[in-house]
Amino acid sequence: MTVRPIRLLVPGNIRHSSGGNVYNARLVAGLEALGAEVDVIAVQGNWPDAGARERRRLGTLLGAWDQDAGPGREVVVVDGLVAVGVPDELESAAKAGRQTWVLVHMPVPERSGTAALAKEARALRAATGVVCTSTSAASAVMERGLPRVEVILPGVDPAPQAAGSTPPHFAVVAALLPNKDQLLTVEALALIPDLEWTASLVGSDQVDPDYAQEVRAAISANGLQERVRLSGELTGEALEAEWARTDLSLLVSQIEAFGMAVSESLAHGIPVLVRDGTGAVEALGMAGLATADGGPRLPGAAVPLPTGTQESPGRLAGVLRGWLEGTDVRESWRAAALDARTRLPGWDTTAQKMLALLSGRDGRQS
Template sequence: MTDVHVVVPEEIDDPTRPSGGNTYDRRVLDELAALGWAVHEHPVAGAWPRPDAAAHAGLATVVAGVPSGGVLLVDGLVASCADGVLAPEASRLRVVVVVHLALGSADPEAAPGERRVLGAARAVVTTSGWTRGLLLDLYGLDPAAVHVVAPGVDEAPVSPGTTSGGELLCVAAVTPAKGHLDLVSALALVGDLPWRCVVAGALTIDPRHVLEVRDRLASAGLADRVRLVGPLTGPALEQAYAAADLLVLPSLAETYGMVVTEALARGVPVFATAVGGVPEALGETADGPPGILVPPGDPESLAAALRSWLGDEGLRERLRDRALQRRRRLTGWGRTAEGLLRVLGDVMGEGPGG
């Protein structure tokens, strides 16, 4: 049996709302199909992870249509808030949940339902060791059932960089959790130095927060140096990385941080917050990390790191050399698909019972 039914959010391919979770799902499903698997994709409508009754009913219809004993791979954005639909089906189906973000870690009210559905699943896939550890601590899951399958990254040409190092790039949806207000505060503290910053990320998820970021930029006199360009994909995103000297990711929470490896795949160093799975994504080289990690919510520390970067050519050269070293050790999406296949193979080898 090489059939897998997959439940994903309806907007998985929406170019106006790119996300790491959507990219992970799409790339892995495409790889499975290329390997000869029959991938039955079921996009489900709804404001996941806050679905209404209609969204739950739509999901229930999809799940009921999966043959008994079939493998059902569910994106955690859907699964973690649909225990009433999925948990009762766990004895009939081989349910595997891919957790990009543990909802219960940020919303205690979501924890009981998430615990129920993850506990009922045959296997849980996480994108980082940090997330795996968080789920084990939160819910007491069977460690043998929780697997790390890290995101891959595409090969890319090395970004040429500039002599000044002043071309900064932040790739993240403009929402409170991504720390853009901290980024603005940090940039204001190095406003005396030459730099420009492109912020590439969705502007429609939280319009009120976007307005707050724009107001803060105007108040700091940075509106002409920081460009909020909206979400970038395809060639436009490639151009943004090609023009960048440094990726800056000031997130307050991050389960992995795929943009970190996307930057490193181009030899671009990374300054980011030491949250979640970001240290795993950044990685190490024989000479040290290919970037600098700072505490979350600490714009002064980020500003100090940026001041060092902009004022020290030797530091820029060292970090760029490390980024190039790290680039050579990154793995592609084929490796990610292989990891998921091992999990699916184990689940398929189990008996039909729960």
């Protein structure tokens, strides 16, 4: 069965290289490679809190105002950041018989409050179906009462094996945002000045300029200007050059649905430190490595780092010190990362699963 043309509605206000943006772009490329017709529309507005004019335009794109018009020519997929802001329009589209899916990269955080969570619940219930890009995201929305969610994990592009550096080089690949907690990384690095290392914080410093300035100030206050570099957002050859010189990457986000920087790091054979209890742990273990006794073998480590506590910088610094000083630890993590590198799923798998779902080959849609 051939799927109808796909219309993907993405937020026009997210312009940096977020995980959601990368997933959307690679998904589209994969769908088109499979012969699907995909129309990507960047919907302008301050999503998820867009104004009435933007919401009404979104409703038009959904076909929400053509009551009883049937499913329409296209299957519409709406990025979750947009969808949670338009429950009324999604409910109207459902009444009109439109086929509308929601693609959830990151559920609404619990701290957002009752009203925001209620809007999310209405939006997701109005959809034909909900696709989450991680198991942690799916678990979160199902715990809030949604009966069924599909999970389609990100893929990863094959990448050259990283050579590393002397002294060892750390990389944090994420936009400078409070949730990504680059301040924690800087505070931890400041506790190991006696060891040889360098580090790069690779990500946009324009999304939250105030936080970026806090990070710069922390680097200066701790005398790390010669050792920690803020590179800004890198793409293409510049990003590949950064990966090539990296020995260990870190993603210690306070909240993370998956963490595609983790799988990108592993694709280069680079082990990763992530914050335990976040979706980045799923990314770290996605290659399915096992020890001789069948237990999980991680290409790195998931470190318990309680948010907002004084102990977390010291705990992270202790793990970094153990890695820098422990030859066996470095070799073990590196070997696991090189093994994981050959086992990661590609974006073609992601696209195939999405196309099968939207075309009804799972037996639920027609």
